[in-house]
Amino acid sequence: MTPALRVAILLVSFISGLLFFDFPIVGKMRDFFSRDVVSSLVIAAATAAFLVFLYGFNLLDFQSFSLWSLIGIGLILSALFLKDLDALSIILVAVGEAFLRFQGDHGKLAVYLASALGLSLVLAVAAKLLTGNENVRSTSFRLSLLGMLILGTGMATNLAVNEAFVGFMLGAALHLFPYKKMEKIKTKDLETPLLLFIYFFMGLHLRLEFSALGIGCALAFVRLLILYFVGGKENFCLDQIKISRIALPLAFSIYLSVSQSLQTTFYLSVITGGVILTEVLGLQFRFPGRGENGNG
């Protein structure tokens, strides 16, 4: 099932890429400096600091652990705990993964990012040529797009580039072309079954580490505290509890793309722990509210 999961991850990220430019760019810029984003970035920094704290107490037991690894892990985990900023999450994950893999070799890092960007652009041009002026609802259009995404996943896998990153940039590139018809694809209809598919089959791959699950829960709790102090208002906190729906697929993409080592199992366990805790907290905080309103 791994190839199918890779394709599903690329598709989910592709949808995020398509949706990224949904708003007018000015609105997007305003949105980017909003309180939500600032608080998310504060949380990212705090997450990295928390990791350094854990490292100081020898709680992170990695092989060949270096400063670059720490930056990489910090970036990845902070990205995974962001809320509703899929684009930023994907980019941070890709960069963090590159830091982890190349350990400060900037040349290799640049080649990695350039090949991912080049691959996405070429695929976008090819997709544009293939689909031409076809109706977005036609079978031929859908087939060409699906074929291109499967082919892209295969190429990303053999290039050892994170498929989520390629998918996101492909979606963004296709949207940036004079290609507004892509908006007509009912992305949300497609996204939910894909996410369910990923969650379901991810379960088969999970080899959870209890210590890592604990770290994930601790991170989620620290994040909640920061949210409270940054946001101030309870409603804001409640709104921000749940982390992005693509956090788990992204964690799984790291697990798949960097050979399935101890480290990647760690990320998967941390984020799973974090997701479980935030989901539980989200439920707990919502129930009393509903009771107060008399809705049961």
Next chain:
Amino acid sequence: METGKPTYGSFLEGAKALLALLLVLALCRFLRLDLTQGPGGHLFALGFLMLAGTAGGRLAALIGLPRLTGYLVAGLLSSPNVFEVVSVSQVHSLTLVNNLALALIAFQAGCEFTNEMLQKNLKSLFYGTLSHVVVMFIAITAIVFFAGTWFHLLGDVQGLRLFAFSMVLGTLAVAKSPAAVVAILGETKAKGPLSDHALGIVVLLDVVVLALFSVVLVFANSLLDPLATVDLEKLVHLGEELLVSIAAGCTFGLWTILYFKWIRQATVLFIVASAYGVSAFCAYFNYDTMLVFVVAGYIVTNLSKQGKPLVESIESLSSVVMIVFFATAGASLHVDQIMAAWQLVLLIFLSRIAFTWVSAQTGHFLAKDTGTLKTYGFTPFISQAGLAIGLVIIVAQRFPGIGGEIASIAISIVALNEIVGPVVFKWGLGRAKEVGLKS
């Protein structure tokens, strides 16, 4: 041939599609990326064949050929024998799609069998099937035997060995392609006497050929191996398997009715899961998968009102699956083998076309068919695909040595029929004025 006049713009779109594929291949070359292997190789092959098939189908449609031919040619050009875009192992790995494709084809074919259609065409179907089996089997067996005896086209294979060889090739010549017929009917939206006749006979022949093949294998084995005896128990066993397959098909059909009536959610997922699940079940118990799905489709259409939603769900899936199925079939064709024994291959290929016409005419004469059905009734039966290839593989495994020779010749003939057959059938449907009549 019924063709729309291709416009410059349409050709431009086809050229753009080819350019897109070349761009992807150029990127691979630039990055020195070997996509014939590695963990992403299979995904690349699947994606590339989908895109090449879509582009090939579009170009084929532009020049009036069936899209299916475009899929096959695109697969052939990508194959390890021509441009080596995909490797042998990648082609083999994609045969997973074949199970799904064959199940969908059989399911859809079964849904087309209404009681009304069967009652109307019963005589024509019976005589048509009988004549195709008898005439084709006797004719091809005789031609191969005499060609081998007089012209030594098979080298030192003579006498009883030659007769066994001829009988096996005669049986393989009877096999048709339900997949190609269903695909062409779906593409052209054809409806009428020729469409009903084609569908009915290819499905019936699928079952009859299996029975004939088993009988011929028993006799060929006794001719090739002097110590072997004619084991009639195998034939009884075959009869049992066919009966049990029908029973399994009924059960699966009833289950499908219940699902569509009571649940009717995620129907596509239900079909995919059923296709793989039932195929695995059939492989384990040696049931005829095609027969099981045909019977199930027949039950759904005739015992309930769920036939239409079932066909709609199948059609929403089949466009993707068909492209991959036929492009993979194209990539599996061994064009190099055609040249190895081209005289015999050409002789059997041309004789098969001629005797397809003779068989069809005999059937129409006995059934007293008239009109366009009589004139173009032979056109659906030239195609050969999965069933013939499956039988060839069994022959190669059952008779080491001579089986390999039979297999290489038979595969070459199937390759030619696979490319020529759909073109002739689409032409026949156009001439019979049945294209586009299906609502």
